[in-house]
Amino acid sequence: MNTRQPQSLIAYMPILVPALLLTVFFVMPFGTMIVTSFYENRSIGAAETAFTLANYQRLLSPFFLWLVTASFGLAFGVAAISILIAFPFSYLLVNAPRSTQVGWLIFMLSVLSLSESIIGFAWSTLLSRTAGISNFFVLIGLVDKPASYAPGLGALLTGVVYTAVPYAVLVLYPILSRVDPHIEEAARTLGLSPLKTFLRVILPMHRNAIVTTFLMLLVFTLGTYLMPQILGRPQHWTLSVAISDQALVQSNIPFAAALAVFLVVVTLVIVLAVIQFGRKEQAI
Amino acid sequence: MTQTFVRRLFFSLLGIVMGAPLLVVLGVSVNEKKSLTFPPQGFNLRWYLELFGAGDWSTSISNSAITALLSATLAVAIAFPIAWFSWRYRLGWVRIVIAAGLAPFLLPPVITALGFLSFWTQSGFYGQYWTVVVSHGIFLVSLPLVSLTLGFSALDRSLPEAAAMLGADDRQVLTRIILPLVRPYVISGFAFAFVVSLNEYLIAYMTVGAVLETLPMRIFNSLRYGYTPVMAAASVLFVFLTIVIFSLVARFGDLPKLLGAHRR
Numbered sequence: 001m002n003t004r005q006p007q008s009l010i011a012y013m014p015i016l017v018p019a020l021l022l023t024v025f026f027v028m029p030f031g032t033m034i035v036t037s038f039y040e041n042r043s044i045g046a047a048e049t050a051f052t053l054a055n056y057q058r059l060l061s062p063f064f065l066w067l068v069t070a071s072f073g074l075a076f077g078v079a080a081i082s083i084l085i086a087f088p089f090s091y092l093l094v095n096a097p098r099s100t101q102v103g104w105l106i107f108m109l110s111v112l113s114l115s116e117s118i119i120g121f122a123w124s125t126l127l128s129r130t131a132g133i134s135n136f137f138v139l140i141g142l143v144d145k146p147a148s149y150a151p152g153l154g155a156l157l158t159g160v161v162y163t164a165v166p167y168a169v170l171v172l173y174p175i176l177s178r179v180d181p182h183i184e185e186a187a188r189t190l191g192l193s194p195l196k197t198f199l200r201v202i203l204p205m206h207r208n209a210i211v212t213t214f215l216m217l218l219v220f221t222l223g224t225y226l227m228p229q230i231l232g233r234p235q236h237w238t239l240s241v242a243i244s245d246q247a248l249v250q251s252n253i254p255f256a257a258a259l260a261v262f263l264v265v266v267t268l269v270i271v272l273a274v275i276q277f278g279r280k281e282q283a284i
Numbered sequence: 285m286t287q288t289f290v291r292r293l294f295f296s297l298l299g300i301v302m303g304a305p306l307l308v309v310l311g312v313s314v315n316e317k318k319s320l321t322f323p324p325q326g327f328n329l330r331w332y333l334e335l336f337g338a339g340d341w342s343t344s345i346s347n348s349a350i351t352a353l354l355s356a357t358l359a360v361a362i363a364f365p366i367a368w369f370s371w372r373y374r375l376g377w378v379r380i381v382i383a384a385g386l387a388p389f390l391l392p393p394v395i396t397a398l399g400f401l402s403f404w405t406q407s408g409f410y411g412q413y414w415t416v417v418v419s420h421g422i423f424l425v426s427l428p429l430v431s432l433t434l435g436f437s438a439l440d441r442s443l444p445e446a447a448a449m450l451g452a453d454d455r456q457v458l459t460r461i462i463l464p465l466v467r468p469y470v471i472s473g474f475a476f477a478f479v480v481s482l483n484e485y486l487i488a489y490m491t492v493g494a495v496l497e498t499l500p501m502r503i504f505n506s507l508r509y510g511y512t513p514v515m516a517a518a519s520v521l522f523v524f525l526t527i528v529i530f531s532l533v534a535r536f537g538d539l540p541k542l543l544g545a546h547r548r
Contacts, residue, residue, distance in 0.1 A: 006373060014365035015381060018425075021362055022384045025422045029399035036402055089298060092291040094545070102534050104295070105543060110526045111302065113476075115483035115500035118519045121507050122305035125516075131312055131322035133304070162302065174544035194286050223392030225486050226504060240394040244490060247398055253405075260398050267391055 037257035055258035064259075071222060071238040078160045079217035085161070086168030087210060091202060093169070094177045105173070108166035116163070120230030123159045124150045127231075156232035160224050167220050168213050175209045212277045215270050222263065239263050306523055313516035320511050331517040341514055344502040345521075348482050351416055351498060356477035358421030360428045360470060367432035368458070371439070382429065389426035396423050397490040404491060416492040420481045427480065428473025431542060435469025468537040475533050479526050 006012050040050045058064060093101055111119070125131050127150035134146040149155055183205070187197040203210075225240040237245075239259060246256035308322050316326025335341050366385060370378040388396045400419045404410040443465070444457045452460065463470075485500040493501060499518055506515040533539060 005375075015369040015378060018362045018366045019381045019384070022381065022422065022425070025403075025418055026384060026388055026396075026399070029403035030395075032402055032406065033395075033399045085298070089294065092287070092294060095287065096291060096295075098540075100295075102539050105539050106527060106530045106534055107302070109530045110523070113479045113483050113526055113530075114523060115485055115503070117485055117500045117504040117507065118309075118483070118522055119305070121503055121515065121519060122309045124507070125312060125320065125322070126305045126308045128320060131308060131320045135322070162305070165302075170543060173540075174546075177540065177545035194290075219390070219392065223394065225394060230504075230507060240392055240486075243394045243398060244486065247401060248490065248493075253398075253402055256398055257402070260395050263392055264395055267395075271390065 033257045034261055036254050037261050039254040039257075041252045041254045055255045058255060059258065059262060066235075067237070067239055067242050070236060071240075072218075074156070074160065074224075074228075074236065074238060075218045075221040077157055078164050078221045079214050081157070081161050082164040082168045082217055083210060083214055086165050086172060086213070087203075087206075088198075089165075090169050090172040090176050091198065093173060094179075105170075108169050112163060112166040112170065114163075116224065116226035117230070119163060120159060120226050123155065123162065124230055127155050127158075150231050151233050153232065153236060156228060156236050159227045159231040160221055163224070163227075164217055164220055168217055171213045171216055172209060175206070179205070208277045212274050215274050215277075219267050219270055222267070309516050309519050309523075313513055313520050315513050315516075318513060320513075331513040332521075334514050335517050335521060340497070341499075341502065341518060344497050344499045345518070347496055348499040351420060351488065352478045352481035354417045355420030355424060355481045356474050358417060359424040359477040360474050362421065362425050363428035363432055363473065364470065367429060367436050368462070370433070371436035382433070385425040385429045387426075388423045393423070393484075393486050397487040400487065401490045411492070411495050413492060413496055416488050416496065419487050419491045420484065423484075423487055424477040424480060427476040428470070431469045431473035431476065432466065434542070434544065435466040439465055469542070472533045472537050472542050475529050479529050483522065483526070 037055055038051050038053070040052045040054065093104055096104075126133055127148065129146050129148040132146070132149065134143060134149065137143045138146055179202075183201065184197055187201045188194070192200065222238065223240055224238065225244065228237050228241050240263075243256050243259045243263070246252045246259065311322045311324050312320055313331055314327050314329060315321060315324040315331075316328045335345065363385065366378070366381055370382060396419075400415070401410075404412075404415045404419075409415055439462070444461050447457050447461050483500060485498075485504065488496075488498050489501055497505070499522065503515050503518060506512055530539075533542070
């Protein structure tokens with residue numbers, strides 16, 4: 001067990017085989033996608049493919065600019081609302097009894113992993129006229145007659161926040177669980193109220209964690225695909241929807257690839273920012 | 285005291301809001317009539333029977349289950365040697381392989397989906413059933429990889445060293461000492477990958493969507509082309525399955541620790 005280096009080629013196999021699989025099935029498809037984004041769109045079976053920048057020039061069209069605005073508008077909105085709910089929740093969760101913690105973690109993990117089609121269906125039912133929440137509002141006299149609240153921007157925001165909150169909780173929970181409880185006790189002993197402790201001590205202490213989670217929520221929301229189609233209207237469709245639409249419906253894989261490359265670049269910028277913030281966190 | 289009160293209030297409110305859409309689906313799944321109404325009119329379990337009877341729904345369920353089982357196995361099979369090797373030798377460049385394993389899950393899924401779509405088309409395998417297993421397997425490597433890296437880092441290095449000193453070779457150390465110790469992490473990594481594959485829509489749709497219908501696809505298609513209470517029953521089944529699997533993980537492992545928390 002003291003050998004620092006594998007002694008033979010066989011000993012390298014446990015890393016080489018997985019590395020080869022990841023190269024063939026992830027790095028290569030990824031590379032071909034980038035190459036494809038420079039191709040002209042030809043009908044399938046065309047012998048020659050010409051290099052062009054046209055796919056990227058189309059990124060400057062009004063259609064695309066609206067797409068980016070819609071995607072990022074949704075992402076920022078969802079990230080902001082989700083963190084407002086998830087941060088206080090996670091803070092209260094780490095201080096809760098262990099059984100409460102485990103129960104909520106199971107629930108949050110489940111909601112996070114549930115198919116978008118199931119969650120979209122569930123919300124569209126809850127917001128529908130015949131089976132929805134408005135019937136309850138009629139019952140308690142809040143509104144006169146049942147109404148449908150989906151599809152629409154409100155429905156879309158609700159649905160995506162519903163999946164983003166568990167994501168944020170699962171990012172924040174381990175970070176908050178590492179906090180020394182004595183810090184809070186000290187603040188309380190010095191006479192701060194629980195609310196002030198939260199606002200003046202806990203929140204500033206976790207500024208980096210909040211920024212990191214916010215950025216990760218942006219990436220998470222940019223990936224939502226079915227929600228905009230189930231709970232939103234066509235003008236709310238995001239980059240993810242447009243990419244698959246170009247690839248499968250319009251059969252324009254090169255343009256889909258160019259859109260995807262743009263999305264990757266944006267994601268990488270965000271991830272680099274996350275890593276940068278993570279470094280700062282460690283330095284403190 | 286105040287915190288306990290605030291917590292109970294906040295948790296109850298959130299519980300109601302987050303439980304509501306799932307409860308409504310449960311309600312409409314036992315509806316007597318075929319229409320979408322809540323509260324349900326009458327009580328009926330025949331929509332659940334339709335799920336498992338001969339027909340499209342049971343085919344979709346078994347498609348999803350088989351895909352999830354195989355791709356979770358593949359994901360663990362790729363992740364385990366990486367995690368073990370990186371723990372055993374602590375070589376710097378192994379981090380690149382780990383990063384390649386984590387990347388597909390970190391990027392928006394549409395990227396991985398499009399990459400696989402063009403890859404399977406160009407290699408001529410597009411439309412083969414097994415392509416979804418490989419696609420999901422690669423996509424999900426990150427889940428067992430994270431849980432196994434955590435598991436190995438929690439391993440006491442003196443144990444395998446003691447075994448080696450007593451004459452055990454690498455293989456014996458691996459099967460007799462290491463494997464039993466990291467087993468909870470293998471199982472939870474597998475469970476996480478299984479559940480996510482079961483529920484995944486986009487990658488499955490873009491790789492085998494034309495020839496194979498998984499349950500999430502079937503639910504979305506029913507949503508577009510006409511409501512049937514069977515889709516509510518199918519959703520309830522999947523919600524139930526997902527919660528049961530994560531509860532089992534929590535029952536046999538330390539869930540907060542698996543998620544990276546430190547015990548206070």
